[in-house]
Amino acid sequence: MNDSQRFPFLEIKNKAGRSLLRPLMPIILHADDEAISATALLDTGADVNVMPYSMGIALGGRWDDLPVVFGLSGNLSQQPARGLVVSAKVGKFSQVRLAFAWSHSDEIRLLLGQMNFFLLFNVCFYGSEGFFEVNLKSDS
Numbered sequence: 001m002n003d004s005q006r007f008p009f010l011e012i013k014n015k016a017g018r019s020l021l022r023p024l025m026p027i028i029l030h031a032d033d034e035a036i037s038a039t040a041l042l043d044t045g046a047d048v049n050v051m052p053y054s055m056g057i058a059l060g061g062r063w064d065d066l067p068v069v070f071g072l073s074g075n076l077s078q079q080p081a082r083g084l085v086v087s088a089k090v091g092k093f094s095q096v097r098l099a100f101a102w103s104h105s106d107e108i109r110l111l112l113g114q115m116n117f118f119l120l121f122n123v124c125f126y127g128s129e130g131f132f133e134v135n136l137k138s139d140s
Contacts, residue, residue: 004135031059046113
């Protein structure tokens with residue numbers, strides 16, 4: 001990958017206390033004058049980027065001002081979601097706009113999914129070697 005950045009898989013503990021390695025990546029989210037640093041899980045199986053409720057609030061989101069645009073599936077199917085678009089700084093790359101399904105739950109992790117993280121970035125996973133590489137898709 002040209003001009004890629006490498007990130008290590010990070011260790012998390014599941015509910016049983018077992019260690020698991022996951023593709024977690026630091027990201028800085030910006031909206032208006034607010035910015036937060038977070039760690040996002042790259043999830044190739046997620047149809048959309050997903051943001052927990054408290055992060056949207058910290059970025060100045062106003063839940064009641066946004067219409068319900070879609071429902072989430074899987075574990076979050078019972079939670080309403082709003083559309084929230086923010087700027088994001090991923091590693092050394094230029095800032096991009098990411099669209100999130102802003103969940104009304106904090107029982108989720110910040111997820112980067114197909115719409116629109118994987119439309120903007122190419123990612124190559126090297127699971128057996130414990131890292132992944134990310135590069136910003138070229139406009140060509």
